[in-house]
Amino acid sequence: MLNWRAVLLAALLGVSIWGFGVVEMRLEFITVFSDSILVDVCTDGSRLYVVEITPLASVVHVHSFVGDRLGEVFVNETVYACAADGNRLVLVTAERAYVYNKTLKIEKIVDLPKIGGWYLDFRNEIYVDKDSRYLYIAWRDGDGAVFQIRRISDLALVYAARFSDNVWWVKATPSGVIISHGTTITVVTENTVKNYNFNFYFIEYSIPLIYYLKNKLYILNGSTLVIISDNKTREVELGGFPWWITSDGEGSILVLMSYDGRNKLLLLDSEGRQVGNFTFYVIPRNRYYVDVYTNNTHLILMYKDVSDYKTIYVVVVRKGLYRPARLTVCYLSITSLLSLVLHIFINNQELYNEKKPCLYFDGMVPGRYDITVVNTYALFAIFETIRSEATLFLPPGGDATVVLSDMETGVMIGAAAFLLMRRLGLV
Numbered sequence: 001m002l003n004w005r006a007v008l009l010a011a012l013l014g015v016s017i018w019g020f021g022v023v024e025m026r027l028e029f030i031t032v033f034s035d036s037i038l039v040d041v042c043t044d045g046s047r048l049y050v051v052e053i054t055p056l057a058s059v060v061h062v063h064s065f066v067g068d069r070l071g072e073v074f075v076n077e078t079v080y081a082c083a084a085d086g087n088r089l090v091l092v093t094a095e096r097a098y099v100y101n102k103t104l105k106i107e108k109i110v111d112l113p114k115i116g117g118w119y120l121d122f123r124n125e126i127y128v129d130k131d132s133r134y135l136y137i138a139w140r141d142g143d144g145a146v147f148q149i150r151r152i153s154d155l156a157l158v159y160a161a162r163f164s165d166n167v168w169w170v171k172a173t174p175s176g177v178i179i180s181h182g183t184t185i186t187v188v189t190e191n192t193v194k195n196y197n198f199n200f201y202f203i204e205y206s207i208p209l210i211y212y213l214k215n216k217l218y219i220l221n222g223s224t225l226v227i228i229s230d231n232k233t234r235e236v237e238l239g240g241f242p243w244w245i246t247s248d249g250e251g252s253i254l255v256l257m258s259y260d261g262r263n264k265l266l267l268l269d270s271e272g273r274q275v276g277n278f279t280f281y282v283i284p285r286n287r288y289y290v291d292v293y294t295n296n297t298h299l300i301l302m303y304k305d306v307s308d309y310k311t312i313y314v315v316v317v318r319k320g321l322y323r324p325a326r327l328t329v330c331y332l333s334i335t336s337l338l339s340l341v342l343h344i345f346i347n348n349q350e351l352y353n354e355k356k357p358c359l360y361f362d363g364m365v366p367g368r369y370d371i372t373v374v375n376t377y378a379l380f381a382i383f384e385t386i387r388s389e390a391t392l393f394l395p396p397g398g399d400a401t402v403v404l405s406d407m408e409t410g411v412m413i414g415a416a417a418f419l420l421m422r423r424l425g426l427v
Contacts, residue, residue, distance in 0.1 A: 140167060225268070324365075
């Protein structure tokens with residue numbers, strides 16, 4: 001393979017902020033390779049913990065947000081969920097919870113009520129979610145369900161309740177925790193317990209579609225966002241296909257959706273008005289989403305490649321004041337006339353397979369991007385592949401241009417000779 005040279009040109013141009021309640025997103029990327037099943041992800045704002053179930057034990061992979069591997073934790077039973085608060089890491093199994101300090105040394109083991117009828121899919125029996133302070137656990141108990149709130153720091157029990165029907169899932173939000181049971185959505189906040197009754201069941205796959213923020217319940221129904229507040233219901237048409245709803249932790253609603261063949265992230269105010277819209281070029285279309293998690297500082301998306309379930313990709317988005325960015329990728333090649341295939345990759349996702357000299361990407365999330373161009377060409381019936389690569393940080397409101405080139409001396413001489421011989425009719 002021939003070497004490459006990359007020339008990086010960046011011009012920072014001002015872009016106006018898009019309005020009220022928006023966030024600045026900065027992307028960081030972590031890839032975790034697994035031979036087994038990855039079931040949960042959690043963060044304390046500086047570290048990422050990814051829980052893997054293997055045939056012999058459970059393994060928690062610890063990474064920094066720049067992808068550095070910081071260590072592993074092994075547990076000789078099935079871990080179904082994790083939680084972290086900056087000082088403690090909590091791992092939940094079927095019968096107990098393990099508490100680790102920042103050095104990953106175990107400090108405490110707390111017994112939980114034993115749950116029978118355990119399945120590999122932990123959501124069949126126990127349901128766990130978390131925020132930066134609390135761990136929320138619900139499990140089926142006979143014909144009903146038990147729900148508990150425990151502090152992450154010491155696993156002390158701070159709230160408990162029992163429901164007369166089966167629990168479907170638990171979901172933490174900045175304004176309270178949602179418990180889906182039977183045909184009821186119960187929201188527990190610091191001061192109140194609210195029940196929303198419906199005429200249908202909120203089964204497991206509806207977890208990504210419901211959210212609660214500042215006294216409003218949000219439900220994604222097809223391409224419509226339903227907002228329930230003070231016993232009043234209103235609908236907002238979003239378009240496209242929404243597949244996850246979360247928030248920035250401060251009052252803005254974030255809706256992940258597919259639209260016009262691309263993955264989008266809509267930023268909405270509390271009334272559902274759109275205040276931001278950008279394309280998530282880093283999320284491939286052929287991925288299986290495992291989880292989307294948010295706290296006060298980060299939005300984390302964990303997904304698998306449908307062709308390789310042993311690899312987990314984690315996108316970490318730092319939140320702040322959001323301004324969209326623009327990226328231009330140009331490729332200068334002496335072999336362009338000889339090229340059979342030209343592939344453009346951004347963060348290992350193939351976005352284009354064409355021979356245009358420059359491609360433009362608008363509405364991008366500020367962050368670090370790895371740009372790769374793979375150029376396959378034939379020279380004297382011998383196939384060659386050139387990889388041209390560059391890495392850049394796309395700043396908020398920035399307009400950056402990446403120019404990649406394969407014009408090494410050897411390539412230029414060989415290509416020129418080939419073109420001359422073809423003009424002379426010798427090949």
